[in-house]
Amino acid sequence: MDAETRARLNALNRTFYAITADEFHETRAQAWPGWQQLLGFLPAGGLRLLDVGCGNGRLGVFLGAQRGWPLVYHGMDNSGALLERARAGLSAYPHVSVQL
Secondary structure, eight states, rough: OHHHHHHHHHHHHHHHHHHHHHHHHTTSOOOOOOOHHHGGGGGOOOEEEETTTOTTTTHHHHHSSSSTEEEEEEESSSOOOHHHHHHHTTTOTEEEEEOO
């Protein structure tokens, strides 16, 4: 993919999420059912997580609500509005260290 096409697609993506961030957040409020099955495979002493395309941080919120074990959460997303939703949701869990 050439640089111009890549830039145009990124701009389109940023515009889409700037317009629809609130609606997108509302449709992404629940954890995926498979995440519950994942818990048995995670280390009991804590976890470091890189969540690329984290949106509203719902994976971090889900993990933060489990067992109270330490979580270092690094979330990356192109939408500032969704990152603010992630920050707000993750702030409820003092045992989660958050970097967005």
